[in-house]
Amino acid sequence: MTSRVTATVDLTAIRHNVGVVRALAPHSRIMAPVKADAYGHGAVPVARALENAKVDALAVASLAEALSLRDAHIQAPIALLEGVMSFEEAAQAVYEQLHIVVHDHWQIALLEKLPPSARLTLWFKLDSGMHRLGFPLADVPQLVAALQRHPGWSFAGWMTHFACADELENPFTAEQIRRFDDALQGIPGARSMANSAGLIGWPQARRDWVRPGLALYGCSPLPSVSAQSIGLKPAMQLHSRLIAVRQYAAGEGIGYGQNYRCQRAMRIGVVAVGYADGIHRAFANGTPVLIRGARAQFAGRVSMDMITVDLQNVPSAEVGDAVTLWGHGLPAEEVAPWASTLAYELFCGLTRRVDFRYLGG
Template sequence: MIPRVTASVDLSALTHNLGVVRRIAPRSRVMAAVKADAYGHGAVPVSRALEAAGVDTLAVACLEEAMALRQARIQAPIALLEGVMSGEEAAQAVYERLQIVVHDHWQIDLLERLPTSARLTLWLKLDSGMHRLGFPLTDVPRLRDVLARHPGWTFAGWMTHLACADEPDNAFTREQIARFEAALSGAPGPRSIANSAGLLAWPQARVDWVRPGLALYGCSPLPEMPALGLGLRPAMRLESRLIAVREYAAGEGVGYGLRYRCPERMRIGVVSVGYADGMHRAFRDGTPVLVRGRRAYLAGRVSMDMITVDLREVADAAVGDPVLLWGEGLPAEQIATWADTLSYELFCGLTQRVRFRYRGAPA
């Protein structure tokens, strides 16, 4: 059976990109973000590859994501970025040797109800200005008192998150870093500030730990710093194929609503991919794809199962030809702009109908 849409994930690209991160931040330990099913790439195979490459810690959003990795026998340290939601979750996190990111005092209350013999590891997250999760910076003295009361707890360190790191000219990032450092003046414990954008664009954010996500998957969060120029390799290649090629006269409409009108007599290709596979309906006419290594362009609205493309620049295109939607030669971060979105959303939006294949490292 020929799959309609295939996502080929090169796990060796992931380990290559981990090496790039380590070269950029050579004095930092690496917490690799594998939340959201490893940004749509497959959390278990991706985590196995990163574990084999010696990543320091993996990061997931919640206990459910961590348990999927433990059930797959992944033994690397795992951090819960949103922490625990109940006493039961806290106990299970301790049992599974998970690192708990604590961002509010009610979570400390949960941990303090555990048996004193519980061997837990925690991070403390501070709000340096993003105003999403984290303790106020003024709570640092109180948090130091909490740690002093619990010498049996293992303290992994302090972390914060940057709101505007993908805007290298935005001074607020510099302000956030300064606030974080000032609040922790004299406080013991490792620090973690940088996500992918932070570690690429802000050298002062490359502290004891960095937390790359998108960069590991071979994309740049910085429009002015393309992934290729940074030495990053795209891990995912999303492909479908042509299932029909037709010729239409000038003025003929194509697709729902006949949004696209043929400017001249031309060939239109039908590609077996649609929004039910994760191809956003918001993609505009002109969105590029690659057919036989050359560019064709979206012509008409994305439908549930199909897209139609302008084949004028691929005169020899034929039914059965593979069609690259994003991957090497067609970066996802560039394609995403045609739907006014980000590569994160493209990756995470792939559906169960897409067939995943892995190569290049243990899966």
């Protein structure tokens, strides 16, 4: 059976990107997020590749995500970035030897209900300005006291999350670093601050642990810094194919609502991919694709199963030609703004109708 839409994930590229991270932060340990199905790339095969690359820990958002990895015999340490939601989850997290990120006092209360013999590993997350999850910085003494009350708890360290690290001109990241450091002055424990943007754009945030997400998948989170310029390789290539090529006269409208009008006599190609595959309906006319190594562009609205493209730059295009939606030569971070979104959402938005294939396993 011929696949309409194929996402090819190169696990060798992911392992290569781990090496780029190590070169940027040679004195840091790596916690690799594989939440949201490894940013849409496939949690289990990606986690295996990351284990092979010897990252120090994996990270997920929920217990369910962690259990799917354990069911696949992933043995690496796994951190629950949102912590546990109930006593039952806490008990299961301990049983599965997960690292629990604790961000609120009610979670400490849950953990205190566990038997004293429970072998518990935890992080404390501090709110240095993101104002999403995390203890107020003023609560650090209370958290130290909690650790002292429970000498059997294994403490992994302190973490925080940046709000604006992708904006290199914004001074708030430096302010968050200062707040975090001031709150923990003289307090023991490993520190973790840098996400991908922090890792690449803020060297002073490369502490005991780094938590690169998007960078591992070969994208730069910084508009002013390309992935290629720092040696990252895209892990995912998304391809479809031309299933029709038609010639239309000047003035003819294309697709639903006819919001695109041919400015001249034009060849229009029909590509077998649409919003049911994860190609946002919000993509505007002009969104680039690659056909035969040249750039074509969206011409007309995205529909459920198809897009239409202007083939003026690819005069030799014909039915059956591969169409690259993003990948080598067309980074996802370049495509995403055409739908007013980010590469993260493109990857995570792919649906079950897409055929995933893996290289370098």
